[in-house]
Each structure stands twice: as C-alpha cells, then as structure tokens.
Amino acid sequence: MLPSTIAISAHGLTRKFGSLVAVNNVDLEVPTGRIYGFLGPNGSGKSTTIRMLCGLLLPSAGSATVLGKDTRKEAEALKQQIGYMTQRFSLFEDLTVKENLQFISEVYAVPRATRKTRVLELLSEFRLSDQIKQRAGTLSGGQRQRLALAAATLHKPKILLLDEPTSAVDPQSRRDFWETLFELADQGTTILVSTHYMDEAARCHSLAILDRGVKVADGTPRSLGENIDTTVIEVQAEDPNSARQSLAKEPEIFSITQLGIKLRVLIPKRIPDALQLVTANLQRASIKGVAAEVFPDLEDVFVAVTQLHTKQAA
Ligand SMILES: Nc1ncnc2c1ncn2[C@@H]1O[C@H](COP(=O)(O)OP(=O)(O)O)[C@@H](O)[C@H]1O
Ligand SMILES: [Mg+2]
Incomplete structure (x- = not known):
C-alpha cells in the first residue's frame, strides 16, 4: 500500500523551557498508514515533540499539522481524531477493565448507542475478555498496556501517538504489542511511536533519530544504514x-x-x-x-x- 498523503507534518518545531531548548527546529513528514518511530535516549525531546503534536503543549516556534489541522489553532477538534498513550497512562486502578473503557468512552463522547458494543469489541480485540471484572490495578504489565492501547483506540482515531508504550512490559508482551500496531497500521491508522529500544526502532517503516532536541537523521532503517x-x-x-x-x-x-x-x-x-x-x-x-x-x-x-x-x- 502506497502512502497517499502526509498525516503529520512539522516545520521548525521548537519548544523551550526557560533557557533549555527541549525540541530544536524539528521538521517531520509522517505518511498515512505507516509506523513512524522516534528513537532517542532520555531527555532527547521525544515526549515534548509528541505533546506538541497532540496539541497538549504549545510550540515556542514553528508549526505542526496533524490530519491537515494546525495543532495550535485546532487542538480541540484534533483530540477527537488522535489517540494518545504514554508510558504512565493513568488507568483508573480502582475501576475494573470494563469500567475503565466505559468511562473513557464517555470522555471521548462515543455515542451512547454504540458505546456498549465498542467496549465489548475492544475487550475481545485486545484479549481482555477474561479480565472484564478485574480491577486495573491488579493487571499484569502486558494486560495494563493492552488496556491502555484499547482506551487510546476507543474512538477509532486515525492517528495514534504512543510515547514509549512498551517500556514497562516483558519481551513477549512487547512483541504482541507490535503485532497489534502492525494490524492497526494495515487498517490505515498512522502510528507515531517513541522508543529507546533499537529492535523496536528497526521495526518502524521509517524513523527519526533525536539527540538533545535535534533531529540528527531520519529515513527507513535501511536508508539510514546506507547514508551514514x-x-x-x-x-x-x-x-x-x-x-x-x-x-x-x-x-x-x-x-x-x-x-x-x-x-x-x-x-x-x-x-x-x-x-x-x-x-x-x-x-x-x-x-x-x-x-x-x-x-x-x-x-x-x-x-x-x-x-x-x-x-x-x-
Ligand atoms: N515541563 C517541563 N519543564 C521543564 N523542562 C522540561 C519539561 N518537560 C521536559 N523538559 C526537559 O526537556 C528535555 C526533553 O524532555 P523529554 O521531551 O521528556 O525527553 P524524552 O521524552 O526524550 O525523554 C529534558 O531535558 C527535560 O528535562
Ligand atoms: Mg519521554
């Protein structure tokens, strides 16, 4: 499948915190329906970039467009079309798996008529049917992560922004998680995922390497190897x-x-x-x-x- 359009683009995206330049003049082009990686060590600006792309944080300079919408001016409309998941996704620990999804479907304003069906659909898709009545706080790392991803995809977003989603799970769950990402991409979802794992970065269609806020290289894993x-x-x-x-x-x-x-x-x-x-x-x-x-x-x-x-x- 050839990417027909650009889902995310950024020009000169910059964010300062006082004198610290956390994200420095980053340009990006992420094609629709692809998995795009951000690879970089702690503090390289991955989370700050993702938060700007979600419209959660204003850039100090530069601009970004997600699904044709300016992240500064159309942040509210954008939130309905993107799914965001962080390493520390705040699941409600005291609510059950099902209650978490029901609650989040209300937040996302999923129409009442389809809410119930959508929640059941996700429970089965993310293999959580056996845990319906279990409280989120008692789930394993892999199950929590599946629940977090289910929650992020509840409203069927066209774009998923995943900030180090696999940092707290075991290797088998990481592999399963990536299988799910490929399925979502096959269905047309654009996925931007940050990681500091080389093996995960290698699975992305293309990626950007970030170092102290600067994009120091980008391309497919193959072209990056060819061009250094x-x-x-x-x-x-x-x-x-x-x-x-x-x-x-x-x-x-x-x-x-x-x-x-x-x-x-x-x-x-x-x-x-x-x-x-x-x-x-x-x-x-x-x-x-x-x-x-x-x-x-x-x-x-x-x-x-x-x-x-x-x-x-x-
Ligand atoms: N809200 C904030 N206030 C001050 N400094 C911040 C804030 N958020 C991030 N930073 C700093 O910006 C830099 C990039 O952080 P971050 O985007 O979280 O990197 P990464 O996600 O790659 O670990 C770090 O030096 C971090 O300490
Ligand atoms: Mg981070």
Missing part, C-alpha cells in the same frame, strides 16, 4: 578484550562496542581502507581474529550520527 558516513567493521577475536585495547589506539576509530564475543568498530568513510586499518592493527599486536565489513544496524547509525552531532555542537 561511517564504515562498520565487525571483529571476532579470540580475545576481544585485547583486540579492543589495541584498536582503541587508532585515532581514526571513533567507537568500539563489544557485543558478546564480537566487536563493532566504527570508522569514518573518508578513511579509504577501513578493513585494512583494522586487520593491520590486529596483526601488529599479534591478535588472532577475523574482521569483515558489515551493513550498519540502527545501533551503529545511532552512535555514528549522535557522535557527529556532538562534534558539531562542540
């Missing part, structure tokens, strides 16, 4: 620790990460023969191992673009 100015060499050495120490002496190598027995070594593309640089270093130090150039994964991209951003900022 960095060669990635993977080293598998008998003694990874010595290999690491020896390679750390090369001034051109700007990052070495150990993953199990493997090292991922990042070298700027302007160095003509990165692989040769690595193998020669290991040979000189008499370290046994094999090295090969590999396609950058999102973690490599993340390290490469954020280090470059740090250097430019310095």
Whole structure:
C-alpha cells in the first residue's frame, strides 16, 4: 500500500523551557498508514515533540499539522481524531477493565448507542475478555498496556501517538504489542511511536533519530544504514578484550562496542581502507581474529550520527 498523503507534518518545531531548548527546529513528514518511530535516549525531546503534536503543549516556534489541522489553532477538534498513550497512562486502578473503557468512552463522547458494543469489541480485540471484572490495578504489565492501547483506540482515531508504550512490559508482551500496531497500521491508522529500544526502532517503516532536541537523521532503517558516513567493521577475536585495547589506539576509530564475543568498530568513510586499518592493527599486536565489513544496524547509525552531532555542537 502506497502512502497517499502526509498525516503529520512539522516545520521548525521548537519548544523551550526557560533557557533549555527541549525540541530544536524539528521538521517531520509522517505518511498515512505507516509506523513512524522516534528513537532517542532520555531527555532527547521525544515526549515534548509528541505533546506538541497532540496539541497538549504549545510550540515556542514553528508549526505542526496533524490530519491537515494546525495543532495550535485546532487542538480541540484534533483530540477527537488522535489517540494518545504514554508510558504512565493513568488507568483508573480502582475501576475494573470494563469500567475503565466505559468511562473513557464517555470522555471521548462515543455515542451512547454504540458505546456498549465498542467496549465489548475492544475487550475481545485486545484479549481482555477474561479480565472484564478485574480491577486495573491488579493487571499484569502486558494486560495494563493492552488496556491502555484499547482506551487510546476507543474512538477509532486515525492517528495514534504512543510515547514509549512498551517500556514497562516483558519481551513477549512487547512483541504482541507490535503485532497489534502492525494490524492497526494495515487498517490505515498512522502510528507515531517513541522508543529507546533499537529492535523496536528497526521495526518502524521509517524513523527519526533525536539527540538533545535535534533531529540528527531520519529515513527507513535501511536508508539510514546506507547514508551514514561511517564504515562498520565487525571483529571476532579470540580475545576481544585485547583486540579492543589495541584498536582503541587508532585515532581514526571513533567507537568500539563489544557485543558478546564480537566487536563493532566504527570508522569514518573518508578513511579509504577501513578493513585494512583494522586487520593491520590486529596483526601488529599479534591478535588472532577475523574482521569483515558489515551493513550498519540502527545501533551503529545511532552512535555514528549522535557522535557527529556532538562534534558539531562542540
Ligand atoms: N515541563 C517541563 N519543564 C521543564 N523542562 C522540561 C519539561 N518537560 C521536559 N523538559 C526537559 O526537556 C528535555 C526533553 O524532555 P523529554 O521531551 O521528556 O525527553 P524524552 O521524552 O526524550 O525523554 C529534558 O531535558 C527535560 O528535562
Ligand atoms: Mg519521554
């Protein structure tokens, strides 16, 4: 399915808190019916950006349009068309699963005639039928998260803005949650989801990488890997620790990460023969191992673009 339109766009979106620039001149284009990721560490501006896109927070500068509506001027109308879920979604702990959904359907002004059917539909869709009478406070992490997503989709929003929705759940629930996101996207829902998990970012159709409020890169996971100015060499050495120490002496190598027995070594593309640089270093130090150039994964991209951003900022 080709995206026919842009669901969310932002130009020069900026938010300051006193002297802190939490979101700095961010441009965005999110196609309809796609899953778009925000990847960034704590404090990089993910939540602040999402809150501006929801119309909950005013930008200090710049503008954003969601479903053709200006988030500053048409915030109220917009709220009916978007679903918002945060890591700390405030479910009513003392209400049962069903009561939570009933209450929220009133908040969203779901017509009385369809309310009951919609709640039952969601309970089954989000596999909560067995928990109907259970109080939300006693649910497992995965169940709470399903209830939170059910609540966010109650009014059938065209856009879902999900702020680190999986940070409090186990790996199996995270995987199930992503299956649900893909189903929703297949049905035409546009999903913007923030995360600090690389594996989740890799599942997005496209994503933006945020670092200290700045969008430092964006694109599909594939194009991000293709476009960084960095060669990635993977080293598998008998003694990874010595290999690491020896390679750390090369001034051109700007990052070495150990993953199990493997090292991922990042070298700027302007160095003509990165692989040769690595193998020669290991040979000189008499370290046994094999090295090969590999396609950058999102973690490599993340390290490469954020280090470059740090250097430019310095
Ligand atoms: N209401 C606020 N008042 C002051 N500073 C804030 C406020 N909200 C966020 N910040 C600051 O803005 C920066 C970005 O925060 P946030 O958007 O929450 O990042 P993330 O969601 O990526 O962790 C952080 O330095 C944070 O402390
Ligand atoms: Mg946040």
